[in-house]
Amino acid sequence: MTSLTDLNRCLAWLTAPTKPLTHVDGLVLCGNSLPITATTAAKIAIQTQLPAVIIAGGIGHATKYLRQNLHVDNDLSEAELMAQLMRDAGYQGDLLLDKTSTNTGANALNTRALAPKSWQQVLLVQDPLLAYRTQLTFEQVWGPTTRFSRVLPQDFQLTQLDPLTFVDTPAYQNAWPPAYFTELLLGELQRLWDTPTGYGPAGANYFRHVDLPALVLAAYQRLLAQPLTRER
Secondary structure, X not given: OOHHHHHHHHHHHHOOOOOOOXXXXXXXXXXXXXXXXXXXXXXXXXXXXXXXXXEEOOOXXXXXXXXXXXXXXXXXOHHHHHHHHHHHOOOOOEEEEEOOOOOHHHHHHHHHHHOOOOOOEEEEEOOOOOHHHHHHHHHHHHOOOOEEEEOOOOOOOEEEOOOOEEOOOHHHOOOOOHHHHHHHHHHHHHHHOOOOOOXXXXXXXXXXXXXOOXXXXXXXXXXXXXXXXXXX
C-alpha cells in the first residue's frame, strides 16, 4: 500500500459528495488559502441571484498561503482579500464581512450574527479539505433550523504529491504547498476522529459524532507512521 493510495482513500472520504440543497437562500465563504473558492462563490452567487454573501476570515494559518497564491504582501484579512476576488469575478451584491474570526467555530458564530433570518438553506464554500468539518461546525452552532450543504470539486484524487497534481481538476494543481496539504489532510482526520484529541463528543465536543470507515482509519494510521513532511 503506497502513501499516495492512502492519501487518496482519506481524501475521497473527506471530500465525498454531500446532499444538495433544494434551493439556496444564502452563501457563506469561509476564509482559506485558495483563491478559487472566492471565484467559485462569486459564480454561484451570480447564477443564483443572491443579494448578499457572507465572507468570514481574519488572519490565521491560511493567510500567508492565500497571500502567496495571490502574489500580494499586505495586512488585509482573508475576508477582505476574498471580497476583492469576488468583486473581480463580477459579483455586485452585498458582501457582509467578518474580518476577525481565526477558526471554524468563530466563523460559524460570527456569520450566524450576520446572516438574514430568511436564510434557511445555506451553501458553504471552503477549502475542500476543511469543508466537512466546517459543515459539522456550522450545523452545531446555527442549530437544526438551518440546512447546510458544501461545494466540492469532483473526482478529487491525487496522481502526485510533490508537485501537487490531481486527476481532472487542473484548477487545484499546486494550489497548496505539499507539506501544507498533507498537514491539512491529516489534521482533519485527527479532528474528525471521535477520540479525546478530536473535536467530536469524546473530545472537544464541537460537533456531533462522526464514524470514520475502517479502511479510512487504517489508511490514516499508516500515513501517520510515514515520514511525510507536514507544515502549517
